[in-house]
Amino acid sequence: MEDKLLQIFAEESQEIIETLEHGLLELEGSEDPEEINSVFRAAHTLKGNAGIVGFDDVVDLTHLMEGLLDEMRKVRMSPDAEIVGLLLGAVDALKVLVMGRLAGESPPPPKEVMAMLARRLGEEAPVAAAQPAPQPSAAGQDTMSYHIALRFNPQVMQSGTDPLQLLLELGEMGTVERVACHAEGLPALEDLIPDQLYLWWEVWLSTGQPQSALEDVFIFVRDESDISISQVGRPAAPPPGQPAAAPPRQPAGQPAQAPSPPSAPAAPPLAASAQAPVAVRPAPAKEPAPASRAPVQSASIRVETDKLDKLVNLVGELVIGVARVNQISGGLASPELAAATEALDHISRDLQEQVMRVRMIPVEGTFTRFQRVVRDLASEMGKLIHLEMSGTETELDKNVIEQIADPLKHLIRNSADHGLEMPALRRASGKPETGTIWLRAFQQEGKIIIEVADDGGGIDRSKVLNKAVERGLAPPGAQLSDEEVFAFMFQPGFSTAEKVTEVSGRGVGLDVVRQNIEALRGSVEVRSQVGQGTTFRIKLPLTLAIIDGMTVSVGEEILTIPLLSIVESLRPKPEELKTVESQGELVSVRGEYLPLVRLHRVLSLPTERVDPTSALVVIIESVARRFGVLVDDILGEQQAVIKSLEQNYQKVPGIAGATILGDGRVSLILDIHGLEKLSFG
Amino acid sequence: MSKLVLLVDDSATLRMSVEMTLKGAGYEVAQAQHGQEGLNRLEQLHAQGQSVDMIISDINMPVMDGISFIKEVKKTSFRYIPILVLTTEREDSKKLEGKKAGAAGWLVKPFKPETLVTVVRKFTRPLA
Numbered sequence: 139m140e141d142k143l144l145q146i147f148a149e150e151s152q153e154i155i156e157t158l159e160h161g162l163l164e165l166e167g168s169e170d171p172e173e174i175n176s177v178f179r180a181a182h183t184l185k186g187n188a189g190i191v192g193f194d195d196v197v198d199l200t201h202l203m204e205g206l207l208d209e210m211r212k213v214r215m216s217p218d219a220e221i222v223g224l225l226l227g228a229v230d231a232l233k234v235l236v237m238g239r240l241a242g243e244s245p246p247p248p249k250e251v252m253a254m255l256a257r258r259l260g261e262e263a264p265v266a267a268a269q270p271a272p273q274p275s276a277a278g279q280d281t282m283s284y285h286i287a288l289r290f291n292p293q294v295m296q297s298g299t300d301p302l303q304l305l306l307e308l309g310e311m312g313t314v315e316r317v318a319c320h321a322e323g324l325p326a327l328e329d330l331i332p333d334q335l336y337l338w339w340e341v342w343l344s345t346g347q348p349q350s351a352l353e354d355v356f357i358f359v360r361d362e363s364d365i366s367i368s369q370v371g372r373p374a375a376p377p378p379g380q381p382a383a384a385p386p387r388q389p390a391g392q393p394a395q396a397p398s399p400p401s402a403p404a405a406p407p408l409a410a411s412a413q414a415p416v417a418v419r420p421a422p423a424k425e426p427a428p429a430s431r432a433p434v435q436s437a438s439i440r441v442e443t444d445k446l447d448k449l450v451n452l453v454g455e456l457v458i459g460v461a462r463v464n465q466i467s468g469g470l471a472s473p474e475l476a477a478a479t480e481a482l483d484h485i486s487r488d489l490q491e492q493v494m495r496v497r498m499i500p501v502e503g504t505f506t507r508f509q510r511v512v513r514d515l516a517s518e519m520g521k522l523i524h525l526e527m528s529g530t531e532t533e534l535d536k537n538v539i540e541q542i543a544d545p546l547k548h549l550i551r552n553s554a555d556h557g558l559e560m561p562a563l564r565r566a567s568g569k570p571e572t573g574t575i576w577l578r579a580f581q582q583e584g585k586i587i588i589e590v591a592d593d594g595g596g597i598d599r600s601k602v603l604n605k606a607v608e609r610g611l612a613p614p615g616a617q618l619s620d621e622e623v624f625a626f627m628f629q630p631g632f633s634t635a636e637k638v639t640e641v642s643g644r645g646v647g648l649d650v651v652r653q654n655i656e657a658l659r660g661s662v663e664v665r666s667q668v669g670q671g672t673t674f675r676i677k678l679p680l681t682l683a684i685i686d687g688m689t690v691s692v693g694e695e696i697l698t699i700p701l702l703s704i705v706e707s708l709r710p711k712p713e714e715l716k717t718v719e720s721q722g723e724l725v726s727v728r729g730e731y732l733p734l735v736r737l738h739r740v741l742s743l744p745t746e747r748v749d750p751t752s753a754l755v756v757i758i759e760s761v762a763r764r765f766g767v768l769v770d771d772i773l774g775e776q777q778a779v780i781k782s783l784e785q786n787y788q789k790v791p792g793i794a795g796a797t798i799l800g801d802g803r804v805s806l807i808l809d810i811h812g813l814e815k816l817s818f819g
Numbered sequence: 820m821s822k823l824v825l826l827v828d829d830s831a832t833l834r835m836s837v838e839m840t841l842k843g844a845g846y847e848v849a850q851a852q853h854g855q856e857g858l859n860r861l862e863q864l865h866a867q868g869q870s871v872d873m874i875i876s877d878i879n880m881p882v883m884d885g886i887s888f889i890k891e892v893k894k895t896s897f898r899y900i901p902i903l904v905l906t907t908e909r910e911d912s913k914k915l916e917g918k919k920a921g922a923a924g925w926l927v928k929p930f931k932p933e934t935l936v937t938v939v940r941k942f943t944r945p946l947a
Contacts, residue, residue: 143839147832179879186907187832189929298901298923303944333899358924
C-alpha cells in the first residue's frame with residue numbers, strides 16, 4: 139500500500155516539477171494571472187503531497203516557493219528574472235530532494251536556496267511546515283456536568299449538516315442526563331420550509347472529557363450558530379441551585395412554557411416567526427456559471443503502458459486475423475462474404491488506428507523542457523539565445539518521445555555551443571546579438587519530422603572534409619556532395635570542435651545521436667550554409683509498433699524490409715557487377731558502385747537464386763552509406779505489426795522483429811542498422 | 820452497506836492517500852480531479868443508482884475550483900450532501916468562503932488519517 143502511494147507520488151511529482159519549471163520560464167516577464175496561478179497550484183499541490191508521504195524537507199522547501207508565488211499571485215511582487223532564477227534554483231534543489239527521498243536516502247536540506255527564498259519573502263528563517271493541531275488528550279479527567287444550549291443557524295441543514303448527528307455525537311461524549319427540545323418556533327405546516335431548522339435544544343451531559351472536546355463536536359457550525367457550553371459542577375445531576383441552567387420541568391415539545399434562554403443573550407430571534415430567520419440570512423446568491431475562464435484541459439485517466447501495449451498487440455492480431463479471413467473469402471467467390479469481410483477490414487483498421495493514437499502524446503512536454511536547457515546553456519556560455527518552438531501539438535508514440543529526448547537535447551546543445559556565435563561576433567557579422575534556435579515538429583508523408591535549426595555560423599565543409607580525410611574516412615581529393623560530407627560528422631569519434639567545452643566537443647555525440655535515432659527506425663540529416671546556420675532534420679516513424687514494409691523472398695523465407703530505408707530496386711546486368719579484392723562484390727547503379735550484401739549469405743538462408751542477374755537487388759540507404767541487398771524476389775508492400783523477438787525469443791543480429799503475414803506465415807523484419815554491422819563491421 | 824464518499828482533488832497523491840485511509844475505515848470512495856468532473860461524477864453515480872453520502876473537496880483546483888464546485892452542487896438536487904473542504908493554513912479566507920458557499924465543514928491539510936476518519940464519521944453517522 140505504502141509503495142503504491144509512493145509510486146503515485148513519484149509520478150505526480152515528476153509531472154508537477156515539469157509544470158513548475160515550464161511555468162516559471164513562461165512566467166518571466168509575464169504577468170498572466172492564470173500562469174502564476176497554475177505555477178502556484180503546482181507548488182501547492184507538491185507541498186500537500188510531500189506532507190502526505192512525510193517528506194518534511196520537501197514540504198519546507200515548497201512552502202517557501204509557494205510563499206513567493208503567493209506574493210506574485212497577489213501582485214505584491216513581480217516575476218522578474220531574479221525571482222524566476224531563484225525559483226528555478228529551488229526547483230533544481232527540489233528535484234534532488236525528491237529523487238533522494240524516493241531513493242530512500244535523506245539528502246541534506248538545501249539550506250542556501252531556502253535561506254535565499256526566505257530572505258526574499260522577508261522571513262527570518264525557513265519556516266517549518268504547519269503541523270496538524272495537537273489532538274486534545276481525552277483521558278484522565280474528572281467527571282464534570284455541562285449545560286449545553288444549541289441554537290443552530292436556521293440554514294444549517296442547507297450545508298448538509300444534520301443537527302441530529304451532532305446531537306448523537308455529543309451524546310457519545312458522555313452520559314446524557316437530560317435533553318430538552320424547544321419546538322416553539324415551529325410554524326404551521328403550510329408555512330414550513332423543509333430545509334429550515336426551527337428547533338433548538340438544551341442538553342445536560344456529564345462527562346470526563348474536557349470542555350474543548352465538547353466544543354470540537356460543533357467545530358464546523360459554531361461560527362454561525364449559537365452554541366453555549368457551560369460547566370455546571372461536579373455532581374452527575376444538574377443542581378437545583380443554578381436557575382440559569384435549570385432544565386425545564388415540562389416535557390420537551392410544549393412551546394408556550396419553555397423558559398427563555400438565559401445563558402445566551404445574543405440569541406437569534408428564532409421564536410419570533412418562521413419568516414424571521416429567512417430575513418436574517420438571505421439565500422445564497424446565484425453565482426454566474428464558472429469554467430468560462432478555465433484553461434483548456436482535456437480530461438484524462440492514467441493507464442499503465444502495459445495495458446496499452448497489450449491492447450496494441452491484440453488489435454494487431456485482429457488486423458492480421460481479418461486479413462486472413464479476407465484472403466480466404468477472396469477464394470470463395472461469394473459477394474456477400476466479400477462485402478462483409480471488407481467492412482470488417484475497415485472497422486478493424488479504424489480500430490487499430492484509434493488504439494495506436496492512444497499511445498500518442500504531444501511533443502510539447504519534451505520540447506518545453508528544452509527551454510530550461512537553453513536558458514542554462516546561454517548563461518553558461520555567455521551567449522544570448524532565443525528558443526523558438528513550433529508544432530508542439532504534434533503527436534508521437536510515447537516510447538518514441540521518451541527516447542528522442544536525449545538525442546534532441548544533444549543537438550540543441552550542439553547548436554548552442556558550436557552553431558551560435560558569441561554576441562560580439564554576431565554583431566560584427568551584421569546579425570542580431572541574440573541567436574535563435576528553432577525546434578520544429580510536424581508531420582509529413584506519414585512521418586514525423588523534428589528539426590533543430592540555428593542561425594549560427596554554419597558548418598565549415600572543408601574543415602569536416604579535411605578531418606574525414608585525416609581519419610581515412612574519405613580518399614584525398616574525393617568529389618563529395620555536401621550531404622555526404624556532413625554525414626561524416628555522425629561517425630564515431632568525429633569532432634571538429636577546436637576546443638573541448640563543458641557542453642560538447644568531446645567527440646562522443648553525433649554518432650550516438652544517430653544510433654539512437656536509427657534505433658527508433660528514424661533517420662537524421664544535416665543541411666548547413668556557412669554564415670547562415672545549420673539544420674538537423676530527424677525523420678521518425680509515427681509509431682514503433684507498425685512499419686510500412688516491403689516483403690521480399692529469399693528461398694523459402696519471406697522477409698520484410700522497412701520501406702523508409704529503400705531507395706529503389708533493380709535487376710543488374712552482368713556488366714554492372716564487379717568484384718573488388720578489398721571491398722567484395724559491388725553493383726553499379728548509374729555509374730556509382732555500391733557494395734552488394736547477399737542476404738541469403740548473411741542470414742544463412744538456402745536459395746537457388748544466387749545469381750544477381752536473375753534475382754533482384756534492393757538499394758538501401760542508411761545514414762552512413764548506400765548499399766544493395768540481394769533478394770530472390772519482391773512480393774509487395776505491407777503494413778507490418780512488429781512483434782519483438784527479444785520478448786518472445788532472443789535478440790537476433792540484423793533482425794528487428796517479426797510480423798505475421800495475411801496468410802498466417804511469419805516474416806522476419808530486417809534491422810538495417812544491424813544488417814550494416816553484420817556486413818561491414 | 821458502506822457509505823460512499825466522493826473525493827474531488829487534483830492531487831493524485833492526496834486522492835490515493837485519502838482513498839486508502841477511508842477504504843481502511845470501511846468507506847467506498849469515488850474520485851474526481853476537479854469540480855467539473857466532480858459534478859459529472861455526481862450525475863453519473865446518481866444515474867447508476869448510487870447515492871453519495873459525503874463530498875470531500877479541495878479548494879484550489881484547475882478547470883473548476885472547490886468554491887465554484889460547492890456553489891454548483893448547491894444548485895442541484897445533491898445540495899444536501901455534506902461537503903467537507905480541504906484547505907491549508909494559507910487559505911483561511913477560503914475556509915470562510917467555502918463555508919459561505921455551503922460547505923458543511925473543513926479539514927486543514929496536512930491532516931492525520933485518524934482525524935480524517937473522525938471528521939468523515941461526523942457527517943456519515945448512521946441514524947440510530
